[in-house]
């Protein structure tokens with residue numbers, strides 16, 4: 608039986624009051640700001656570095672791209688680092704860089720290097736389509752990148768070409784150098800809807 612509206616609003620108020628009581632009795636471990644109303648701490652931050660991309664996936668954007676936000680409305684590098692610093696101070700220990708395609712941002716290596724300096728930040732990750740990864744991998748590794756998630760829709764070049772509207776052989780750029788380099792990274796390949804953990808090597812850069 609559906610509760611009457613008044614009963615429903617009363618139980619919502621009681622629930623809110625129970626949650627507040629819970630939070631009073633279980634103070635946030637690191638930051639009230641990053642603790643939600645269920646008492647769960649959130650220590651993971653995702654930062655989008657750009658809305659641009661070097662692919663044109665059918666399900667994401669039209670072939671001609673999307674209207675871009677004026678540069679003045681986007682976060683500058685210094686603003687990104689300031690925000691990251693504030694969140695890390697509040698208890699965030701993992702930051703993932705996303706996009707669009709984050710590896711087309713010209714200063715991405717510098718951003719990773721500066722994030723790496725933040726005391727308390729344990730992991731810097733990136734989610735990428737992998738096209739620029741082979742070229743940037745050594746620099747990113749040196750700068751302190753610790754986790755990579757590669758999104759790839761297919762391992763069939765013809766399907767790749769159809770889905771992303773780019774030459775099918777670019778697909779192999781994605782995987783070109785990653786598996787051959789010893790590092791201490793976590794590397795995930797998201798192939799279509801499935802995610803595979805590829806390797807976790809124990810040797811350092």
Ligand code: SF4
Pocket residue numbers: 660661662663664667668706707708736
């Ligand atoms: S790689 Fe990602 S951001 Fe780029 S077009 Fe495809 S889905 Fe969109």
